Amino acid sequence: MSNPKTLISLDGITRIYKVGSERIRALDGVTVDIGHNEYVAVMGQSGSGKSTLMNLIGCLDRATEGTYILDGKDTTRMSNPALARARNEKIGFVFQSFELLGKLNAVKNVELPLIYARNASFTRSKKAKQTLKRVGLGDRMRHRPNQLSGGEKQRVAVARALVNNPSILLADEPTGNLDSRTSREILGLFDNLHNQGQTIIMVTHESDVACHAKRILRMLDGKIVSDLPVEADEAYRYRHGGQRL
Numbered sequence: 369m370s371n372p373k374t375l376i377s378l379d380g381i382t383r384i385y386k387v388g389s390e391r392i393r394a395l396d397g398v399t400v401d402i403g404h405n406e407y408v409a410v411m412g413q414s415g416s417g418k419s420t421l422m423n424l425i426g427c428l429d430r431a432t433e434g435t436y437i438l439d440g441k442d443t444t445r446m447s448n449p450a451l452a453r454a455r456n457e458k459i460g461f462v463f464q465s466f467e468l469l470g471k472l473n474a475v476k477n478v479e480l481p482l483i484y485a486r487n488a489s490f491t492r493s494k495k496a497k498q499t500l501k502r503v504g505l506g507d508r509m510r511h512r513p514n515q516l517s518g519g520e521k522q523r524v525a526v527a528r529a530l531v532n533n534p535s536i537l538l539a540d541e542p543t544g545n546l547d548s549r550t551s552r553e554i555l556g557l558f559d560n561l562h563n564q565g566q567t568i569i570m571v572t573h574e575s576d577v578a579c580h581a582k583r584i585l586r587m588l589d590g591k592i593v594s595d596l597p598v599e600a601d602e603a604y605r606y607r608h609g610g611q612r613l
């Protein structure tokens with residue numbers, strides 16, 4: 369039996385993509401547990417399987433082999449509609465490219481997951497506004513994405529990810545398109561969310577971003593090759609060696 373604090377339990381996860389006659393082993397026997405309120409950074413070179421892992425944890429994709437238990441439930445045995453429901457209830461996703469709908473203002477963008485969750489219109493709007501306030505955008509509710517700065521757009525995306533109170537916030541290179549000041553702003557927001565109890569898993573290429581997490585997973589060729597508390601990881605030593613920042 370796994371630890372009661374375990375939220376995500378991956379056991380022997382393999383994901384093989386088939387392209388023509390080629391088979392690409394994007395994940396190759398990943399076994400890892402992540403608990404409630406952990407803040408994890410996933411690092412590794414391009415093509416090492418980070419996004420594939422995030423899509424799997426986020427129930428956007430299924431493993432070819434292995435078992436994924438999410439909050440005590442075996443997702444491997446779920447039907448597609450049940451998996452989609454689990455995703456909607458438990459997962460909030462943030463991407464590098466924001467993925468906001470350009471024609472909708474901030475409130476309407478944040479409301480989107482609530483439409484899928486079948487909330488009434490008044491409730492949707494109220495929750496969306498509350499969440500925008502939570503990410504510090506109370507004064508930008510009616511702005512459309514092209515009327516917002518990069519950092520503000522990403523904060524709208526974070527609000528959209530959080531509006532359903534998901535168990536897990538998944539962020540795939542959330543600061544990849546932001547300058548360093550704006551990145552710090554988003555990372556400060558993540559720090560606050562973590563302090564309020566949010567579980568966060570974030571992909572990043574940058575040591576100074578990864579250092580905000582408490583645990584660092586490093587991937588290579590579809591495998592986790594290092595899993596250390598931040599203080600023991602080279603990203604932390606790099607930062608505190610004074611070579612950066």
Ligand SMILES: Nc1ncnc2c1ncn2[C@@H]1O[C@H](COP(=O)(O)OP(=O)(O)OP(=O)(O)O)[C@@H](O)[C@H]1O
Pocket residue numbers: 385386387392393394412413414415416417418419420421
């Ligand atoms: N839909 C797909 N079909 C076929 N192959 C894929 C697909 N998605 C990813 N791959 C392959 O799987 C491997 C892992 O890809 P993945 O996107 O997970 O890497 P990543 O670590 O996120 O890289 P990056 O840092 O560039 O985002 C790569 O070799 C990639 O080419």
Ligand SMILES: [Mg+2]
Pocket residue numbers: 418419420540
């Ligand atoms: Mg990726």
